Amino acid sequence: MTDGFETREAWPFECLRCLYVWEEDFVVRHLTDVHGNDVEIWLSSGVAVQPPWSGTCCPHCGAYRVTSFPSGYLARHPELVPDPAPEPAPVFAPAAGRPGRVSAARTNLPGRLLVALGVPLAMFVGYELYANTVAVAHHH
Incomplete structure (x- = not known):
């Protein structure tokens, strides 16, 4: 790979199941391989990930029926400003000698x-x- 450049992109998403709206930040490394082919490497929190249009999962309900908006869409539509990230449900350790139960939720x-x-x-x-x-x- 030869030298390239990085861009930062914020992708807004909406879950088509629960209608949850959120935004994810990505770093995109634009590189050119030794054969002259352009390559993009998508990073989220420093980890290589699939591009945002490939299999995004709703952090609220876990559904894969997700749509994305154009970059900057939420800035132009303040009524859709995303809620803060959902807090994970507490996980309780099972009582001694009894197997734990996972709630249906x-x-x-x-x-x-x-x-x-x-x-x-x-x-x-x-x-x-x-x-x-x-x-x-x-x-x-």
Whole structure:
């Protein structure tokens, strides 16, 4: 990679599920490789991340149905000024000798989705195995 330059960009987002509005700051490193191709490296808090249009997740509800606005959009629309970042819910240590419980509000979406898809699938497979076992037993 050859020398390049950095820009700072603030990207406003809105969750299409819970309508939460927030803004994230990025540093974009613009570089040119040895073959003359332009390369962008996106950084958030000094860590390389995917570009903001690629798989952004709502920090409020965890949904991936997120839209972005053009840079500077929130400055031109003060009625949409983002709320402060949501505070994480407190995590309590379980009492001695008792397993901890996670409230339904703290369960993330992928976990609920896996349960919603996994339980019916497990029941279907179990039924099919039972039905095939009974059918084989009746033929012998």
